[in-house]
Amino acid sequence: MAEPSRILVVDDELGPREALRLILQDHYEIATAQNGHQALDHLADREFDLVIMDIRMPGINGIDLLAEAKKKAPDTEVVMITAYASVETAASALRHGALDYLIKPFDRKLVLDVVQKGLIRRAESRKIKGRLEELQLVNQSLRHEIERASINIQRHYLETVSSLVAAIDAKDSYTKSHQERVVMFAMLLGAELGLSAGELGVLQQAAVLHDIGKIGVPEQILRKPEHLIPEEFDVIKQHPVIGAEIISPVRFLSEVVSIVLHHHERFNGGGYPDGLKGELIPLGARILAVADAVDAMLSNRPYAPAKTVAQVHEELRRCSGTQFDPQLVRAALKMDLPSRRIR
Ligand SMILES: [Fe+2]
Incomplete structure (x- = not known):
């Protein structure tokens, strides 16, 4: 009762x-x-x-x-x-x-x-x-469910993106080890500039994913041993845009998108895709530009042999303020670079 x-x-x-x-x-x-x-x-x-x-x-x-x-x-x-x-x-x-x-x-x-x-x-x-x-409890549990589902979707998407990176590795054997070394150089440069742990984390993800857009570039252009003709170079120039499009749906990679998009900008505004100049280029992208170029110069490429450390330093100094951010050139000159690499 x-x-x-x-x-x-x-x-x-x-x-x-x-x-x-x-x-x-x-x-x-x-x-x-x-x-x-x-x-x-x-x-x-x-x-x-x-x-x-x-x-x-x-x-x-x-x-x-x-x-x-x-x-x-x-x-x-x-x-x-x-x-x-x-x-x-x-x-x-x-x-x-x-x-x-x-x-x-x-x-x-x-x-x-x-x-x-x-x-x-x-x-x-x-x-x-x-x-x-x-109702409030139901509402709360629904919200948690949506949050969990959204995290899962993002995780699955990231897995897909990672398998895309693996697919590019298969397409261009230069890319995989290049990507690993770009991560290493970017981390060294970031640490030299005093970036926070969070900023270094974003930079690392960007370094891993920077060339993801090459998935959209035909294999015969990627593997071409001779210099590219302008039309082919126009196709290559699309890879930062394609890469940014690929990762933009992943919410926790939102800060990575602009770095990937602008990693081929030049400090004097002569780069692509947007011709951004100076500090308008995201710092992470300016770091990747140097890390990317340093590794390219140290590697044997289809169209050029590897440079020595001294030649790399000379090239960095020559391009300071034009291709590269001068503060990053100074940081790069302090890096302990491995000597001539045979890939
Ligand atoms: Fe690239």
């Missing part, structure tokens, strides 16, 4: 207090208080479904007590008692959140009706509150 509803009766006069107890005690659990302070103690101790309180009491009057009770337990229904059917006080009580008012002396049926109405309203508001809490 459900527990009986709990009702608190607050009146400084014994007569009305006991009258209400007699009317209600067969149906409900009743507690009584002689003044506002006692009532607040009761309310602090336990939860009541309904409070019936006199408007005129010494000390804390009914209107103030009503406000306090609503502050402590907003769902608790309150019925006011008044000696006169004063529209003004009744209106004030209702304005402060009381459900209704009873006039002394009490009419038994009216008291039971008003109390029942209050308890029904209390039960309904609790039900609505419970439903709202349930």
Whole structure:
């Protein structure tokens, strides 16, 4: 059997207090208080479904007590008692959140009706509150599910991108070891510039993925041993754009996109795809440009033999401020470069 509803009766006069107890005690659990302070103690101790309180009491009057009770337990229904059917006080009580008012002396049926109405309203508001809490939980778990699904999609996408990198490796054997060394040089340059761990992480991802767009370049152009004709070079020049397009759907690679897109810009604005100049080129892209070129110069390419470390240094100095950011040339000159490499 459900527990009986709990009702608190607050009146400084014994007569009305006991009258209400007699009317209600067969149906409900009743507690009584002689003044506002006692009532607040009761309310602090336990939860009541309904409070019936006199408007005129010494000390804390009914209107103030009503406000306090609503502050402590907003769902608790309150019925006011008044000696006169004063529209003004009744209106004030209702304005402060009381459900209704009873006039002394009490009419038994009216008291039971008003109390029942209050308890029904209390039960309904609790039900609505419970439903709202349930909905909030459902909402929260849906949000978590969406977040998890989105992370999964991104992870799968990244796996796809990684397998694309592997596919390019297969297409152009130069690319794989080149990519690993570009990562290494980029990290050395980033550390020399004092980049944070987070910035180095972004730079590392960009270095891994910088040539991902070569997947869109025909194999005969990628593997061509002779110098490229302008039309072929135009195709090659698309790879940063294609690469940026490939990784742009991956939210956690958002900072990597612009580095990949601009890794062939030149410091003097003569690069591609956008001809960006100086510090308008993202720092990560300026770093990759140097790391990329240093490794290319140290490697035997189809159209040029590997340079010595001294030749690489000379070339870096020659292109400082034109192809490369001068501060990165200074950093690169401090790097301990491996001597001539045979790939
Ligand atoms: Fe590239």
